[in-house]
Amino acid sequence: MAKVVVIGAGVGGATAAALLARAGHEVTVLEAHVYPGGCAGTFYHKGYRFDAGATLAGGFQPGGPHTLVGQMLDLVWRVVPVDPAWRVVLPDRVITQHADREAWRGELARAFADSPQREAICRFFSAVERVSDAVWRFAARRPTWPPACATDLLRVAAALRPDTLIALPHLFESIGAWARRSGVTDRRALTFLDAQLLISAQTTSAHASALFGAAALDLPRKGVVHPEGGIGSISEQLVEAVQRFGGQVLFRQEVVRLETRDGSVVAAHTNKGLRVPCDVCIANLTPWDLARLLGDAAPSRLVRETRTRAEPWGAFTLYLGVEDDPSADHPDHIQVVRDHNAPLGEGNTIFMSFSSRGDARRAPPGHRALTISTHTRLAEWWRLRETPGMKTAYDDRVAAYAERMLDLAERAVPGLRRRIRLQLHGTPITFQFYTRRHRGGVGGFPFTSLFAARGPWTGLANAWLVGDSIFPGQSTAGVTMGALRVCDEVLRAFPAPRPLPRVEVA
């Protein structure tokens, strides 16, 4: 039995912790905050429970990563399917993302009925569905990607099936190139792609890997869910599982230093003076934050990465307590785009998520908790925050972003502003404060190519990264896949008393 310390109870950290506890290792999770979940946490304020970042989750379909983890941990997820998954409100049309494939095909044909490329668009999305099926089936067989050694390559080969062949022609191209090759150049269709890829792949169609993009675009058909009580219940259930299997989760314990010896982590030190010795260290952190905790002991490759890697996106969020309008007929999740030609993010695209109507755990009777988010670049927020005398400019920027987003939200849900009873906001500075993520960067790295994917390596013999900085990146489903891979590696290096149950995947 090995002593495992997990830094952070985000979905990636909590998943790894629960699986390793289930396997019989002695697991201690050190979480800086007072509740788990990080970017996929849910916080309470004046009668409302707001999702802090993530609001809806994929990966709960048969063979999906959350499903596999649930089977291994013997837990039943408290989730409800969401159909339609979400609605996309473009400047000139509305497209509803139905879960049902036939309903979706009908919707697509209707939405682009006025486009000379309608047939090409429909054909392209059908091809996306077929490739997505192959990609999800391949992923469910848990190939080790990116491979770190010849044995990993063999594992990748073992996950291949004849149906994977359909994906091969798209291995090296972007989804935008694939769309263009398929005759889809209609700006409105490309905006529809771009808006969705920005929230799933952290980049737009011109750059997003075709295979990852296909899986992301087909997410509504694979099925998305809303965890009961808010997205934070995913990590709450994982924390319960850690404890059920004999592990411990300590809140308000921020790891401030990692002690190393001979290229391995031997203990984690917290801000409360705790020293937790370990044989294995799992860091639910960004590379920058891991390097900070290692100080002079940070391996040179990790240090180089922190100097050369481009900053990820940040998020600006609004948390609104709103009076419900029972006559309003819209899905709980809506994405809105201001202008086909304006850059995405920065309040020009928003994603809005209402708590389910009548969910008494999320809002007082007759009210709903609403989270609205937009992508934003980090640099300007930090410049205004850190430059003396810029407080007013910072506050003005907050007000301008809030105004722009409310204006856009009002287009999708007329009358919304009048019904706002409580308003909070979050900037990258807020995200840095509550999640401890470097400069408040969120969502991992843009998914441009399978061959540029970052694995869980740290440069230390017994330490692994989990979370959205490692392949396949952002989302609760993505970090769960990453955690599954890391657990496989840990269990190979540190065999545990109870092998994890084998779950059947076609």
Ligand SMILES: Cc1cc2nc3c(=O)[nH]c(=O)nc-3n(C[C@H](O)[C@H](O)[C@H](O)COP(=O)(O)OP(=O)(O)OC[C@H]3O[C@@H](n4cnc5c(N)ncnc54)[C@H](O)[C@@H]3O)c2cc1C
């Ligand atoms: C605005 C926004 C909207 C999003 N929407 C969606 C969505 O709808 N669906 C979806 O699936 N995904 C969405 N995402 C992405 C998703 O939330 C993240 O990719 C995912 O939750 C990241 O998980 P993680 O495992 O990397 O951990 P994180 O969320 O980064 O959590 C890390 C945890 O570690 C703790 N920690 C950090 N440093 C220390 C330390 N030194 N000591 C102790 N503890 C520490 C933090 O407190 C935190 O709890 C969204 C993200 C944002 C920001």
